[in-house]
Amino acid sequence: MRRPRLAPTFRQQDPRLRRRGLAIGIDIGGTKVAAGVVDAEGRVLRRARRATPGTRPREVERVIAELVEELSAHHRITSVGIGAAGWMDLDGGTVLFSPHLAWRNEPLRENLEKLLRRRIYLSNDADAAAWAEWRFGAGKHESRLVCITLGTGIGGAMVMSGRLERGRYGVAGEFGHQIIMPGGHRCECGNRGCWEQYASGNALGREARELARANSPVAQELLRAVDRDPERITGAIVTELAREGDAASQELLEDVGEWLGLGLANLAAALDPGTFVIGGGLCDAGELLLAPARRAFARNLTGRGFRPPARIVRADLGPEAGLIGAADLSRVHLRSRGWAH
Amino acid sequence: MRRPRLAPTFRQQDPRLRRRGLAIGIDIGGTKVAAGVVDAEGRVLRRARRATPGTRPREVERVIAELVEELSAHHRITSVGIGAAGWMDLDGGTVLFSPHLAWRNEPLRENLEKLLRRRIYLSNDADAAAWAEWRFGAGKHESRLVCITLGTGIGGAMVMSGRLERGRYGVAGEFGHQIIMPGGHRCECGNRGCWEQYASGNALGREARELARANSPVAQELLRAVDRDPERITGAIVTELAREGDAASQELLEDVGEWLGLGLANLAAALDPGTFVIGGGLCDAGELLLAPARRAFARNLTGRGFRPPARIVRADLGPEAGLIGAADLSRVHLRSRGWAH
Numbered sequence: 304m305r306r307p308r309l310a311p312t313f314r315q316q317d318p319r320l321r322r323r324g325l326a327i328g329i330d331i332g333g334t335k336v337a338a339g340v341v342d343a344e345g346r347v348l349r350r351a352r353r354a355t356p357g358t359r360p361r362e363v364e365r366v367i368a369e370l371v372e373e374l375s376a377h378h379r380i381t382s383v384g385i386g387a388a389g390w391m392d393l394d395g396g397t398v399l400f401s402p403h404l405a406w407r408n409e410p411l412r413e414n415l416e417k418l419l420r421r422r423i424y425l426s427n428d429a430d431a432a433a434w435a436e437w438r439f440g441a442g443k444h445e446s447r448l449v450c451i452t453l454g455t456g457i458g459g460a461m462v463m464s465g466r467l468e469r470g471r472y473g474v475a476g477e478f479g480h481q482i483i484m485p486g487g488h489r490c491e492c493g494n495r496g497c498w499e500q501y502a503s504g505n506a507l508g509r510e511a512r513e514l515a516r517a518n519s520p521v522a523q524e525l526l527r528a529v530d531r532d533p534e535r536i537t538g539a540i541v542t543e544l545a546r547e548g549d550a551a552s553q554e555l556l557e558d559v560g561e562w563l564g565l566g567l568a569n570l571a572a573a574l575d576p577g578t579f580v581i582g583g584g585l586c587d588a589g590e591l592l593l594a595p596a597r598r599a600f601a602r603n604l605t606g607r608g609f610r611p612p613a614r615i616v617r618a619d620l621g622p623e624a625g626l627i628g629a630a631d632l633s634r635v636h637l638r639s640r641g642w643a644h
Numbered sequence: 645m646r647r648p649r650l651a652p653t654f655r656q657q658d659p660r661l662r663r664r665g666l667a668i669g670i671d672i673g674g675t676k677v678a679a680g681v682v683d684a685e686g687r688v689l690r691r692a693r694r695a696t697p698g699t700r701p702r703e704v705e706r707v708i709a710e711l712v713e714e715l716s717a718h719h720r721i722t723s724v725g726i727g728a729a730g731w732m733d734l735d736g737g738t739v740l741f742s743p744h745l746a747w748r749n750e751p752l753r754e755n756l757e758k759l760l761r762r763r764i765y766l767s768n769d770a771d772a773a774a775w776a777e778w779r780f781g782a783g784k785h786e787s788r789l790v791c792i793t794l795g796t797g798i799g800g801a802m803v804m805s806g807r808l809e810r811g812r813y814g815v816a817g818e819f820g821h822q823i824i825m826p827g828g829h830r831c832e833c834g835n836r837g838c839w840e841q842y843a844s845g846n847a848l849g850r851e852a853r854e855l856a857r858a859n860s861p862v863a864q865e866l867l868r869a870v871d872r873d874p875e876r877i878t879g880a881i882v883t884e885l886a887r888e889g890d891a892a893s894q895e896l897l898e899d900v901g902e903w904l905g906l907g908l909a910n911l912a913a914a915l916d917p918g919t920f921v922i923g924g925g926l927c928d929a930g931e932l933l934l935a936p937a938r939r940a941f942a943r944n945l946t947g948r949g950f951r952p953p954a955r956i957v958r959a960d961l962g963p964e965a966g967l968i969g970a971a972d973l974s975r976v977h978l979r980s981r982g983w984a985h
Binding site: 390399400445446447459463464466468469470471472473474475476477478480481482483485492493494497565568569570572573574575576577603605607609610611613 | 731740787804810811816817819822824826833835838911916918948950951
């Protein structure tokens with residue numbers, strides 16, 4: 304891929320400043336684009352955000368450019384890292400495929416480097432979050448880390464021996480699409496029975512709606528919360544009710560937690576990590592989700608009793624993990640590609 | 645762990661000879677112990693074998709010592725590598741657990757180094773086979789290799805970026821114990837629904853016996869082959885009949901192949917390897933097994949159409965992969981632990 308000419312500021316900076324310098328991280332979500340200036344210790348020094356402007360590549364690029372301009376007015380920035388749902392090529396230059404955005408083999412880095420005259424690094428949002436948790440969060444010092452982000456689906460990533468393990472073509476970590484129930488629920492990926500159809504915010508909402516539609520006596524709190532319209536029930540509502548003590552909502556979270564634990568046991572069989580870090584919105588349920596997950600993990604771990612089990616801990620960095628990781632990855636890759644020399 | 649004193653021959657050898665030197669590989673199976681002198685290009689220069697002498701550690705150690713003595717009479721040996729079913733610690737010194745042998749936290753390396761006055765390295769048999777295929781066989785030059793050994797169960801191992809990925813505690817690669825059918829067939833590991841209960845030699849035998857017991861018209865060839873005693877049917881018999889053209893046996897292999905392909909698609913979702921190498925006895929079925937596996941893989945791969953799919957190839961080295969890999973791993977670790985300096 305052709306490398307665009309760089310703004311002269313790049314080469315003129317003090318090398319130490321560049322090495323320890325600041326990076327901008329941008330997390331492109333389905334509804335909002337969150338950005339921040341991140342230092343070498345993972346602290347967010349300044350923040351900015353915009354609504355996600357539809358799905359057209361040019362519009363998203365424009366918003367990214369605005370955010371970078373806004374944030375770099377106050378700081379000397381060495382690189383920009385962008386995290387988004389989707390598959391990036393191994394080089395961090397091209398979006399192969401993004402489920403929510405209209406990017407198909409989009410040379411996003413090249414476009415943005417031309418537009419911004421800055422170094423750009425693209426990463427998958429789950430990879431970025433895992434990297435942040437390993438560098439600065441709940442996965443620090445872990446030699447074999449598996450990160451699970453529980454949102455509408457399941458995001459996954461691995462940091463092995465201090466390196467993001469992204470597979471041969473950069474698309475590893477799609478744990479949510481391991482089939483654990485052949486012939487089971489239909490998944491957006493086109494298969495049936497994927498793990499994320501059983502252990503995610505979407506799964507929680509679907510199960511709750513089904514319970515509410517049956518108008519069971521146990522579902523009355525749920526129905527009250529949505530003016531008796533089952534179709535309005537979401538995972539977030541179930542989580543809220545569960546935290547307020549609704550027994551049915553707690554049972555629904557327990558079911559999802561058990562599927563979570565079963566899938567983690569499967570990952571432990573394959574990968575034997577020292578730590579699982581669990582993040583994402585569904586984690587707001589806290590121990591209502593994680594306690595049953597730990598029980599199911601312990602019950603389903605192959606070889607239990609003959610091996611040290613992995614720790615299962617909650618993510619530290621919350622919703623900013625993605626932008627922190629994207630920023631730090633851009634800094635790391637800026638170094639490894641020799642730009643800092 | 646205490647390091648035993650070494651025979652002086654170790655330090656007196658010419659460094660180049662040691663680096664390129666010969667290693668003995670020993671593969672401890674349930675019925676036989678196979679050994680060989682292996683050179684730095686993975687060639688087996690001399691072979692020896694014994695029946696597996698029961699399960700007691702001392703007896704197995706005695707047989708290993710005999711084999712090493714026999715083989716080293718003719719060659720100058722720099723190290724001895726041992727592969728066995730079971731979990732070895734990360735250091736290659738202790739057998740944590742072995743399903744077929746009575747080893748529990750057995751300091752096998754220390755015992756053997758004392759007995760043999762030679763450097764020993766222990767490895768899991770599936771890891772050893774994968775290493776051999778990556779170094780000398782069907783997985784050469786692959787940056788992300790997943791190896792599957794289909795025997796009575798499923799052995800698994802990964803070579804990532806030129807390194808055996810063994811996990812945090814050395815027990816990664818137990819792909820066969822990923823649960824793909826919750827509540828399904830009981831597995832020897834204590835769980836239900838493990839992949840190896842659907843895609844292995846044991847699974848093939850079990851399905852064939854069930855078919856034969858029902859005395860279905862399609863099962864008559866199978867029944868003839870075992871004097872109408874369904875309990876005598878094994879996976880090997882089914883494979884043989886399938887190769888001779890028996891339609892029912894071919895269907896049984898096709899079913900197992902489909903489960904194989906589904907599990908490979910799950911592994912591709914998680915690990916995104918460039919190549920799957922499939923070895924083990926069940927591979928004698930060749931394309932009768934692998935063709936349906938490839939079809940099921942292509943049908944179940946998440947993101948199909950938006951990603952390069954992994955190759956699925958047959959192992960090159962046959963039943964000697966384990967001893968070749970064990971030998972080579974002992975050579976590599978002898979170097980990395982600084983013994984060659």
